[in-house]
Amino acid sequence: MASRARRHSNQASPSRSRWPLILAALASVAGGDIHASALIATVPDAANAFVAAGDTILAAKVMATASHAPGLTIVVVRHRLGADRSSNPCELVIVESKANRASAIAANSTVVDCRYNDYARTAAAMALNGNLSVEPDRVSFLNESAKGGTTFSFAYDHQRNAWHLDKAESTTVSTDSSSSVEVHKSSLTYPASIPWIPIESFEPGMLRESMARHRQVVQ
Numbered sequence: 001m002a003s004r005a006r007r008h009s010n011q012a013s014p015s016r017s018r019w020p021l022i023l024a025a026l027a028s029v030a031g032g033d034i035h036a037s038a039l040i041a042t043v044p045d046a047a048n049a050f051v052a053a054g055d056t057i058l059a060a061k062v063m064a065t066a067s068h069a070p071g072l073t074i075v076v077v078r079h080r081l082g083a084d085r086s087s088n089p090c091e092l093v094i095v096e097s098k099a100n101r102a103s104a105i106a107a108n109s110t111v112v113d114c115r116y117n118d119y120a121r122t123a124a125a126m127a128l129n130g131n132l133s134v135e136p137d138r139v140s141f142l143n144e145s146a147k148g149g150t151t152f153s154f155a156y157d158h159q160r161n162a163w164h165l166d167k168a169e170s171t172t173v174s175t176d177s178s179s180s181v182e183v184h185k186s187s188l189t190y191p192a193s194i195p196w197i198p199i200e201s202f203e204p205g206m207l208r209e210s211m212a213r214h215r216q217v218v219q
Contacts, residue, residue, distance in 0.1 A: 055080055111199075138156070164199060186212070
């Protein structure tokens with residue numbers, strides 16, 4: 001699926017003059033005023049190159065990695081819904097900043113579920129920051145649900161110079177007719193049970209059958 005982030009590739013990093021627009025957009029979604037100093041301390045500058053009017057940054061973290069010095073910014077942005085309200089408005093973007101310019105080096109518009117996940121669809125600015133995890137050359141996002149959640153993890157392959165799906169985990173809690181609680185877990189890893197899937201090409205539906213085959217009762 002084509003990513004919206006490509007529209008912003010090689011876009012210059014926004015100057016401080018754009019902060020009023022960004023603050024207004026985020027505050028309108030959060031339902032109140034956001035103190036400028038608090039937002040500046042929370043949202044990395046590079047993330048704002050991917051914020052248009054009506055968009056909301058749901059998560060943003062800086063990744064320290066030697067492969068992309070001085071580092072990368074991982075952004076989860078919920079785009080303003082257009083005429084096609086059946087599409088998923090959320091996008092995970094990996095941003096590289098060089099010479100005061102920010103560009104998307106990888107992105108996916110299906111990893112973060114804002115179409116069927118009610119919480120993510122209406123979450124306030126930075127409300128999903130706890131669901132985003134980063135470590136050198138690795139990024140993970142947890143889609144929480146009322147009865148569990150699914151985490152997709154992506155790693156950077158130095159030989160192929162590409163980001164790819166590295167791990168997928170799903171946990172669900174169910175109750176049977178006798179009110180007994182069961183916890184089911186599915187776990188897939190590359191390359192044992194996941195083929196090579198570049199981050200741009202990944203869609204959760206690709207793993208549906210494999211996740212079902214690897215489903216186990218853990219409690």
